[in-house]
Amino acid sequence: MNAAEVLAAALLAVSAVQDKVRIARTYAPTGGVAQARTGAVPLGDDCAAIPDGHGGYLLFAAEGLVEAFVADQPWFAGYSAVMVNLSDIAAMGGWPTALTNVIWARDPADTGALWDGMLAACAAYGVPMVGGHTCYRSAARHLAVSVLGQATKLLTSFDAQPGEDLVMAVDLAGAYFENYPFWNASTTQAPADLQRKMQLLPEIAAAGWSGVAKDLSMGGVPGTLHMLARTSGVGARLDVDAVPRPPGAPLEKWLTSFPSFGYLLTSRDENTARILQKFSENGVAAAVIGQINDTLEVTLSYQGHTALLAPVGTSEMIMN
Template identity: 50%
Template sequence: MELKEIVSSLLANPLVQDKLLIERAYVHSGSSAFVDPAHLMLRETDTKFEIRNGDDCAAIPNGDGTYTLFAAEGLIQNFVRNSPWFAGYSSIMVNISDICSMGGLPVAITNVLWSKDKEASEEIWKGMVRASADYDVPIVGGHTCYGNDLNLAVSIIGKAKKLLTSFDAKAGDNLLMAIDLDGAYFENYPFWNASTTSSPKKLQRNMRFMHEIAEAELSCAAKDISMGGIVGTLGMLLRTSEKGAIVDLDQIPIPENIDLLKWLISFPSYGYLLTANETDTVTIIEKFKSGGITCAVIGEINESRKIALKKNNETEILN
């Protein structure tokens, strides 16, 4: 496809549009919330802690320089209805990715499951239990509601010392993409599954990479690639960081024989965008490589507040 066709197709995709127009989500919630230290049983300060909206998790200060990370994900109803086992598995996996994207390590998971009866929810539970075991993150509670349909939402807590945020991308930094290419598309969904076919040892080892990058201060801004794919996720990162970027489509890691346009809107089981300076970029790429994860520089952060896509030396503005 020509670059103009790619841009037009991306802009017409509702998942990408939803992320590029993420500003709508802040109309009712605001851009931040404040937590009283007394609610956290911290009494040494009267200053309320600001929790910025826009990260993959809420980063709640513990008062000792560490953070409790808190996130939740709801699953698309048709996905739960049509693929209950994989939806259950994915509900655990995507929440873990949110924790990892901020430099954290997952601690525990809870869930809310709506079901017609026990039989209808059995496959969902099997998928959740399998993922919990594969990633070694326990399910510690939840709530089951009986109704007329299947629905699933999962929440997670994690811990972090140093954060990778959505607010700290810097102009001049490299934009990196890290992804596990050793997978395949799940049925007809734009979901690249490199998880259920991986060993628990690999999943648990690679789950720590973003934490180690944060601890070593190799990067300060990151986001997991989610619904809306690479472009939609980048749009959210740039919105909160108040920056722009140019992305070289020819440099994006992509499996063999996979359509580029589909890849740009795909949701991988293991995929992150990060920013880093030139020196730290080399270290980050080598770290991911040690776990069989492909990582490459795909662009550069700038001050434009726009996303520009480049291909074959042609450039088009996306938004």
């Protein structure tokens, strides 16, 4: 196998990437859309975008945390639960309004570190935690957080078009959190800097430079790109050599990492330079890392070779 084929096989061996490639099975019971009072709300975006009747949108999303992570790192799990929800709102071109949580724990003392982490993130990003539900006498700790937001002009996962540039934006001013595949560029930054960076996506949407964005999530760049291609009904080429990467970060680990601030966007040639400059001026690394096409495949190029990562629209695949 050539270098690109070896890398593609290694990426597909990561369970988080497999989960994103197979994401369509999550929506199968609903038939692919969720019926809301305001009409059909398509599934597969970072948030549900519900028309508010005034020309804007109510944004709603939720995140559940992995049980082992909550058990081993309760403070950072609480912090991350807030952070990832706020990233989902930004990916839609919106701004957050408030958060709620659901906690399972043995007793009140068992929730202390979770609450400390959540409240630290709320303070850092300037978004209130307004309520939720707590279940005591649970054998293990569990945590889920939901978020409400608003948007005037949406960024979506449904509108990528062949011929557009694929742009990656990521905050490299951080470090890996212990041995986890989480790039933490949040807890060490000043609240003003965090809040400023979260405004960049809504500003790009308002300027009309892009109509497409997706939060880099578990599964990293390849998993997130596959989800974006699936919802838009397009293909994509990922140029691995162009991906912004921290010095010394192992390639496979970085490609499948979950950054605290990381997004994929698409744009036409005339707007790409504006987007790159916008991020650069605010301390965020950004680069063109590929292109959207009409192949209905996600491929990657690496060291002069090309390989298929996965076809688009396949919900069940055998991963070796």
